[in-house]
Amino acid sequence: MAIEIIRTVSIISGMGVLLAAVLTLAERFLLNYGICKIIINKDREIEVKGGNHLLGSLIQNDIFIPSACGGRGSCGLCKVKVLSGGGPLLPTETPYLTKEEQENNVRLSCQVKVREDIEIEIPEELFNIREYTTRVEKIEELTHDIKTLTLRFLNGEEMDFRPGQYVQIKVPKYGKNTEEVYRAYSIASSASRKDSIQLIIRRVPEGICTTYIFDYLKEGDLLDLNGAYGDFYLRDTDREIIYIAGGSGLAPIKSMLHQMEEEGISRKATFFFGCVGKRDLYYIDEMKAFEGKIPNFKFVPALSGAGENEGWDGETGLITEVVDRYIKDGSNMEAYLCGSPGMIDACIKVLYNKGVTDDRIFYDKF
Ligand SMILES: Cc1cc2nc3c(=O)[nH]c(=O)nc-3n(C[C@H](O)[C@H](O)[C@H](O)COP(=O)(O)OP(=O)(O)OC[C@H]3O[C@@H](n4cnc5c(N)ncnc54)[C@H](O)[C@@H]3O)c2cc1C
Ligand code: FES
Structure with missing residues (x-):
């Protein structure tokens, strides 16, 4: 009985895969959508060869939409508003679109194919x-x-x-x-x-x-x-700043610290930098040196791995634990986080518990 069920399921799945392959080949070799128009923000018009993805068609015309995963449908960054001609919303898009975005015709441009004239809206700054x-x-x-x-x-x-x-x-x-x-x-x-x-x-x-x-x-x-x-940048307020980064997530924080130094920003700021072991630490002297260049700035590197870190006299533990120990009241704080999705999600929970509100937490996950 079990074998028969497995066999039936396998046959149905196999037929599904075969059908998808036939449709893809048919689309590539048999269907010709001709030249289609992409009308952008009601006042610009470009002509592209039909049958390709909207994202690629825009890039070919030097209009660059954020696309960190290279069009694989896994970063959710390539959003544009499709007013007409985009076809139905695809299952590959829904995980990245809120209910509100779906109702407002927001689509992932790497998933939408240009098969007819299509009208879209994108932020004006993308033209720069x-x-x-x-x-x-x-x-x-x-x-x-x-x-x-x-x-x-x-x-x-x-x-x-x-x-x-x-x-x-x-x-x-x-x-x-x-x-x-x-x-x-x-x-x-x-x-x-x-x-x-x-x-x-x-x-x-x-x-x-x-x-x-x-x-x-x-x-x-x-x-x-x-x-x-990107819109991960230092907001112009007078709140205390918490920076949290792991691994290569130090990159944008470093750029913001240069900004604080050069613009003489003296808001109280602490940078928590989480690594596993001593071998993962880098730019420690450069970050420490910012303490002498930015008034009220403190750098707190922390190691989470046990064992191989002999001689380390800095903070230890997961970065969430370190942040939890340092922050008493977050109600007047603003946080900038950069690192893995797991680290960021865990840190956001800690920040909420300390009273940092959602609208004051900014991050880039990767
Ligand atoms: C806004 C933004 C800023 C970024 N800034 C930086 C940065 O400053 N420095 C930096 O190093 N990276 C950064 N990234 C991540 C970077 O864009 C790539 O995703 C990463 O370098 C992997 O690319 P790849 O082509 O080598 O791997 P891919 O070929 O894309 O992936 C190979 C495999 O590894 C998995 N994978 C992808 N990314 C990771 C990861 N980070 N950890 C573990 N597994 C992964 C994938 O699921 C896949 O199975 C940023 C991403 C975003 C969205
Ligand atoms: S480019 Fe990443 S989801 Fe479209």
Whole structure:
């Protein structure tokens, strides 16, 4: 009986996969959608070859929508409002769209296909985002799995950005990677330095972009990127600031600390930096040095791993525990978090318990 059920389920699943493959091939080779119009914000119009995804069609026309996962439908950043012509909402989109967004025709542009004329709305500031070519000026190893890249814009070009924002690197075809993909990286350098930027990148095993950066990219190579994106930036208030980061999440916080130093911002601020072991620590001297340059700033690195950290006399424990010990009353605090989704979600819970309200917590998860 059980075997028969398994066999029936397998046959049905197999037929489903076969049908999907036939439909994809039929769409690619038999259907011709001709040239379609994309009407943007009611006043711009571009013509594109029908049958491709909206995100790619926009990028081909130098309109850059945030797309940290390179169009795989797993980052949820590529949202645009589709007023007409986008077809029905797909199951791949719903996990990333709130009920309100769904009611307001917000869609993931990497999932929507342009099969007819389509009318969309995007924030005006996205028209300022450009593609740049950079030269890799310097690659430095910071830890066993983190490197920093210094990228200089070519031809005297400059990029304006807000500390905390990120760029998207275009990874070329290499090795087994057969298509260009984009990945997001936060800018770690000061926004007053416009002719080059610094990125801090952690290797993800088997990751397309990080394998390229760690195993293929060399000093002197050219690297394309676009930006700057994001609304993770220091709000102009007088509240006390809590920064929390793990791993390469230090990058945007470092840029914000440069801003505090250069603009003479003297709000009370504490930076909690969580790592597992001593081998994961980096830029400790640079962060500590900010204590002498930013009035009322304190740097608190903490190690969560037990055992291999002999000689460490700093804070220990999970970063959530350290933050819990330090903060007594968060009712006049503002928090900026950057790191893994697990770390951020756990820290947000601690911050809520301390009285930091939702509208004062800002983060970039990656
Ligand atoms: C706004 C934003 C800013 C970012 N800034 C930075 C930054 O400053 N520094 C930085 O190092 N990264 C940053 N990231 C993450 C970065 O964009 C890539 O997702 C990451 O480098 C992995 O890319 P990849 O192509 O090497 O791996 P992929 O080929 O995308 O992934 C390979 C596999 O690893 C998994 N995976 C993907 N990301 C991670 C991860 N972080 N940890 C564990 N497994 C993962 C995937 O699910 C997949 O199975 C940022 C992301 C966002 C959204
Ligand atoms: S680009 Fe990541 S979800 Fe669309």
